Amino acid sequence: MFTCNLNPKARQTLCDQLYDALRGAIAAGRLRDGEKLPSKRELAAHLGVSTSTVEAAYGRLNEEGLCESRPRSGLYVTFRQEGSPELSGAAEIRWDFGTGAADAKHFPYATWAHLMRETLSARSADLLSAGDPRGSAGLRLALSGLLRRLRGIEAAPDTLVLGAGTEVLVSDILALIGRDRLFAVEDPGYPRVRRILLAGGARIAPVPLSGGAVDIRELYRSGAGAVYVTPSHQFPTGAEMDEARRAALLSWARETGGYILEDDYDSEFRFDGKNIPAMRGRDARVIYLNTFSRTLAPGLRMSFMALPEQLLPRFLEMHAACSVPAFEQETLERFITGGYLERHIARMRTLYRARLKALRQGAEACALGRLHPCDAGLYALLEAGGKAPATELVSLAAKEGVRLTRLADYAMMEEDGDDRRVLLGFAGMDEDEITAGLAALARAWGTVGQKQNRH
Amino acid sequence: MFTCNLNPKARQTLCDQLYDALRGAIAAGRLRDGEKLPSKRELAAHLGVSTSTVEAAYGRLNEEGLCESRPRSGLYVTFRQEGSPELSGAAEIRWDFGTGAADAKHFPYATWAHLMRETLSARSADLLSAGDPRGSAGLRLALSGLLRRLRGIEAAPDTLVLGAGTEVLVSDILALIGRDRLFAVEDPGYPRVRRILLAGGARIAPVPLSGGAVDIRELYRSGAGAVYVTPSHQFPTGAEMDEARRAALLSWARETGGYILEDDYDSEFRFDGKNIPAMRGRDARVIYLNTFSRTLAPGLRMSFMALPEQLLPRFLEMHAACSVPAFEQETLERFITGGYLERHIARMRTLYRARLKALRQGAEACALGRLHPCDAGLYALLEAGGKAPATELVSLAAKEGVRLTRLADYAMMEEDGDDRRVLLGFAGMDEDEITAGLAALARAWGTVGQKQNRH
Numbered sequence: 001m002f003t004c005n006l007n008p009k010a011r012q013t014l015c016d017q018l019y020d021a022l023r024g025a026i027a028a029g030r031l032r033d034g035e036k037l038p039s040k041r042e043l044a045a046h047l048g049v050s051t052s053t054v055e056a057a058y059g060r061l062n063e064e065g066l067c068e069s070r071p072r073s074g075l076y077v078t079f080r081q082e083g084s085p086e087l088s089g090a091a092e093i094r095w096d097f098g099t100g101a102a103d104a105k106h107f108p109y110a111t112w113a114h115l116m117r118e119t120l121s122a123r124s125a126d127l128l129s130a131g132d133p134r135g136s137a138g139l140r141l142a143l144s145g146l147l148r149r150l151r152g153i154e155a156a157p158d159t160l161v162l163g164a165g166t167e168v169l170v171s172d173i174l175a176l177i178g179r180d181r182l183f184a185v186e187d188p189g190y191p192r193v194r195r196i197l198l199a200g201g202a203r204i205a206p207v208p209l210s211g212g213a214v215d216i217r218e219l220y221r222s223g224a225g226a227v228y229v230t231p232s233h234q235f236p237t238g239a240e241m242d243e244a245r246r247a248a249l250l251s252w253a254r255e256t257g258g259y260i261l262e263d264d265y266d267s268e269f270r271f272d273g274k275n276i277p278a279m280r281g282r283d284a285r286v287i288y289l290n291t292f293s294r295t296l297a298p299g300l301r302m303s304f305m306a307l308p309e310q311l312l313p314r315f316l317e318m319h320a321a322c323s324v325p326a327f328e329q330e331t332l333e334r335f336i337t338g339g340y341l342e343r344h345i346a347r348m349r350t351l352y353r354a355r356l357k358a359l360r361q362g363a364e365a366c367a368l369g370r371l372h373p374c375d376a377g378l379y380a381l382l383e384a385g386g387k388a389p390a391t392e393l394v395s396l397a398a399k400e401g402v403r404l405t406r407l408a409d410y411a412m413m414e415e416d417g418d419d420r421r422v423l424l425g426f427a428g429m430d431e432d433e434i435t436a437g438l439a440a441l442a443r444a445w446g447t448v449g450q451k452q453n454r455h
Numbered sequence: 456m457f458t459c460n461l462n463p464k465a466r467q468t469l470c471d472q473l474y475d476a477l478r479g480a481i482a483a484g485r486l487r488d489g490e491k492l493p494s495k496r497e498l499a500a501h502l503g504v505s506t507s508t509v510e511a512a513y514g515r516l517n518e519e520g521l522c523e524s525r526p527r528s529g530l531y532v533t534f535r536q537e538g539s540p541e542l543s544g545a546a547e548i549r550w551d552f553g554t555g556a557a558d559a560k561h562f563p564y565a566t567w568a569h570l571m572r573e574t575l576s577a578r579s580a581d582l583l584s585a586g587d588p589r590g591s592a593g594l595r596l597a598l599s600g601l602l603r604r605l606r607g608i609e610a611a612p613d614t615l616v617l618g619a620g621t622e623v624l625v626s627d628i629l630a631l632i633g634r635d636r637l638f639a640v641e642d643p644g645y646p647r648v649r650r651i652l653l654a655g656g657a658r659i660a661p662v663p664l665s666g667g668a669v670d671i672r673e674l675y676r677s678g679a680g681a682v683y684v685t686p687s688h689q690f691p692t693g694a695e696m697d698e699a700r701r702a703a704l705l706s707w708a709r710e711t712g713g714y715i716l717e718d719d720y721d722s723e724f725r726f727d728g729k730n731i732p733a734m735r736g737r738d739a740r741v742i743y744l745n746t747f748s749r750t751l752a753p754g755l756r757m758s759f760m761a762l763p764e765q766l767l768p769r770f771l772e773m774h775a776a777c778s779v780p781a782f783e784q785e786t787l788e789r790f791i792t793g794g795y796l797e798r799h800i801a802r803m804r805t806l807y808r809a810r811l812k813a814l815r816q817g818a819e820a821c822a823l824g825r826l827h828p829c830d831a832g833l834y835a836l837l838e839a840g841g842k843a844p845a846t847e848l849v850s851l852a853a854k855e856g857v858r859l860t861r862l863a864d865y866a867m868m869e870e871d872g873d874d875r876r877v878l879l880g881f882a883g884m885d886e887d888e889i890t891a892g893l894a895a896l897a898r899a900w901g902t903v904g905q906k907q908n909r910h
Contacts, residue, residue: 063609128562
């Protein structure tokens with residue numbers, strides 16, 4: 001039964017103490033959603049207080065909506081802590097090939113915590129003041145060095161802006177270049193950015209892909225005033241934009257006065273050693289975006305962008321403070337200048353390369369279909385063998401506890417129903433899990449049987 | 456001269472080591488903007504390396520724009536760390552009566568650092584995941600308790616949303632209720648919110664004040680679909696909205712389908728003991744906003760809002776993560792549930808009350824004019840004696856090193872030029888500084904002389 005220490009000599013009344021303890025237990029998930037609370041009489045006896053004390057505490061929880069009284073049954077908790085399991089009829093996901101997964105287990109937590117403790121101990125006065133709206137000068141200097149070393153990008157610290165996630169930065173961009181522009185987006189493309197643009201009041205124009213990149217003729221035809229692209233690793237096809245298409249895109253920007261939003265996400269995770277230069281720096285109409293959600297951890301909420309110089313004065317005028325707390329800024333600065341970030345990225349690249357290899361081998365061994373070439377990023381595109389369309393493949397997989405998505409899930413225009421392309425994210429599982437997951441997929445789709453029958 | 460330790464046995468080349476050391480010194484402000492670097496020959500001799508090593512390191516700083524070479528003179532740092540003083544012809548500000556000031560000196564840094572260390576040590580997996588877009592359930596529970604205890608507001612944890620500053624929250628609100636609405640704002644009013652609304656693509660309608668609150672008839676006439684108000688303590692007049700006007704405002708919302716954005720900033724700092732209930736909770740068309748910028752510190756970037764239930768599904772659909780890092784969320788939760796926040800607020804209230812008293816007494820003693828009654832917030836409105844208009848009073852003050860703002864600085868409509876009302880923020884100085892600052896003001900305005908002459 002729920003229990004807590006009540007102190008009759010405390011300044012707080014017994015009812016207040018009990019109420020706080022119950023509230024705390026609910027918040028901490030010790031009393032779980034749907035759990036029945038002990039009856040007033042029981043709890044009163046157990047804690048040695050009057051039933052009216054318990055009644056008053058229960059009444060307050062009830063009023064707040066943390067519990068509800070069910071007739072002839074008692075009081076039940078109606079508050080669910082996130083992360084706690086939800087009762088549901090669907091099969092449990094055992095192998096998650098979702099594209100959003102990343103491996104947070106390998107985040108160098110001890111190092112990060114150590115640097116944050118150092119930051120706390122340094123107790124610089126800047127930690128409490130609003131600071132530069134772009135992020136601290138020291139961090140921007142570190143970021144500019146990082147961009148140069150990792151991506152060959154020359155971006156002056158002055159032009160860099162740190163923000164609490166890509167959402168915040170894209171909102172800023174809308175305010176800077178005008179949300180009355182029509183925003184072209186890749187189709188298929190990254191749904192979250194589409195949503196952010198729409199939520200920000202912009203109109204969007206889906207532009208089909210051609211040769212793995214946004215179709216330039218269609219882009220001209222759309223009349224767009226800005227385009228959001230993922231040239232280093234198109235989401236979700238994984239294709240890389242070739243040099244001719246990059247040049248054409250830059251011409252489009254110059255001729256139409258349009259802006260290019262270059263999202264360089266996952267560019268750190270290339271497995272073939274090549275490092276294609278970003279578009280940023282080649283034209284004043286490119287806004288470069290990147291995030292630490294995948295290189296570090298999503299919970300840290302840190303993304304950054306490099307703004308063309310002409311947009312800086314307006315940015316500085318618009319903002320009074322940076323959306324990332326000073327503690328995180330300084331910790332990240334220490335993390336970069338200490339070389340920890342690059343070491344971590346190198347380690348993860350090796351790890352992810354091995355996972356991709358396991359994915360390739362497993363997909364081959366299980367005869368799942370044709371895996372598109374994939375040299376970068378954390379998911380691969382599979383064209384399934386057999387005749388079943390992707391929709392059916394996904395639901396068959398779900399029955400075996402495998403989660404994956406269709407390529408068509410990221411498209412705005414309806415694809416033809418026979419499309420058999422699915423995405424396999426491999427960042428969230430180790431090699432053994434990947435192999436086991438693909439075997440489960442083979443069972444679900446019946447491919448192993450087919451292959452075995454042929455032998 | 457600049458110096459650093461170079462290790463010939465290190466894996467890094469001497470040039471890389473020197474370059475990193477120089478870069479670090481510039482970032483940390485040890486080499487300041489405009490400072491001349493030693494000549495190549497000098498530094499090479501000093502550090503015992505070849506001039507070509509220094510030349511290569513200097514060359515890279517130059518390329519990055521961190522230094523510039525001036526013909527026949529040498530290399531100069533061209534990077535300024537924020538916060539470092541700028542050379543300027545204006546008199547130095549010795550007494551800052553700005554309205555934005557808060558006292559970060561009394562922020563319980565040790566407690567906050569201790570709780571953050573605890574958070575780091577707990578190493579919960581939630582720290583790295585994106586979590587609930589509203590903020591963690593535990594923190595929202597703590598916030599709901601805080602609102603109840605401090606402001607008598609009943610807001611279910613489900614309806615609370617934490618964000619990285621008021622800017623982020625107002626952007627969210629625009630996306631939620633539609634930026635095509637016309638947003639009425641108080642005039643005079645809070646300029647930052649006007650800017651955020653405009654940057655977010657909304658149109659705004661300045662509505663004059665009547666009896667210290669937005670004029671309801673003018674509000675109806677404006678055709679606005681939303682109104683931003685500061686009822687507990689109007690910015691910048693400091694007036695409190697009376698019950699009749701609150702009721703009229705709620706009627707307006709119900710009749711027109713408009714939304715009320717209730718900014719409850721500074722409501723924690725009431726000095727008369729009265730605690731006017733917020734409008735939130737009395738109607739489903741009120742969106743309640745508050746911030747920890749002033750109760751804690753601006754660098755922490757934490758604001759929150761209570762959304763009406765009908766807006767929640769759309770909010771959750773729109774957002775994938777909360778803009779405040781999980782570390783700060785958990786630290787704040789510990790800070791609230793441990794009672795530290797309320798203790799801090801109580802301490803600051805006492806402190807600020809004493810400062811307000813010093814301001815009242817000083818303004819009286821120096822015969823500066825009539826100080827409007829002020830029972831809440833961190834600034835007071837002064838109607839200066841004499842005939843000089845506020846514009847002149849502000850520039851006279853600046854010459855004595857006193858910074859203050861005109862009431863008219865916060866107005867969109869031109870006020871008449873004879874207006875003599877200025878604002879005196881008292882949060883950033885202690886009593887002695889306030890007294891000295893007011894004496895300087897009296898010298899600047901010549902009021903002491905006048906008063907003394909009368910004796």
